[in-house]
Amino acid sequence: MSEERKMERTLIILKPDAIQRRLVGRIVQRFEDKGLVIVGMKLVQMSRELAERQYAPHKGKPFYPGLIDYITSGPVVVMVLQGERCIEIARTLMGKTFGYEAQPGTIRGDFGVSQTYNLVHGSDSPETADMEVALYFTREELLDYTPAGSEWVFKAVEG
Ligand code: IDP
């Protein structure tokens, strides 16, 4: 895959409820099924300091303290996905923020109803993705490879 084809990376977090509810495999499957490629993955217990960096844009909002408590309440899986337009594609797969609003067929729509406990995080722009990926992964931990059969999945995503 050549670089001019808008290859992107995005940070996905499977939040503590996804791990506690044993939904890791089923959620990862959604991203794999779509054709996004896992280039980094690990289990992490977030410190409050790390959580505050992750959610700095939300500091001061009413739900912020609860969000920090939630994301630090147990292990999370952090994962970097790669693919053309993967930031947008991953967020479409996740569905709207609140489980009760998210469409059936999306991760949040199929597995939850909560506002805060919504199972999954995905970066919202290339700039955010770069910043968020760097919070959890060194360059060496991200493995660039082309999965078998990619030519059948990625043909002309753009134009
Ligand atoms: P996103 O995860 O869909 O990008 P954001 O608005 O960036 O949604 O919010 C970050 C996270 O904060 C959400 O995923 C959710 O866990 C939590 N959150 C957002 N808005 C609310 C709220 O109004 N009440 C409670 N929790 C919220």
Ligand code: MG
């Ligand atoms: Mg967000």
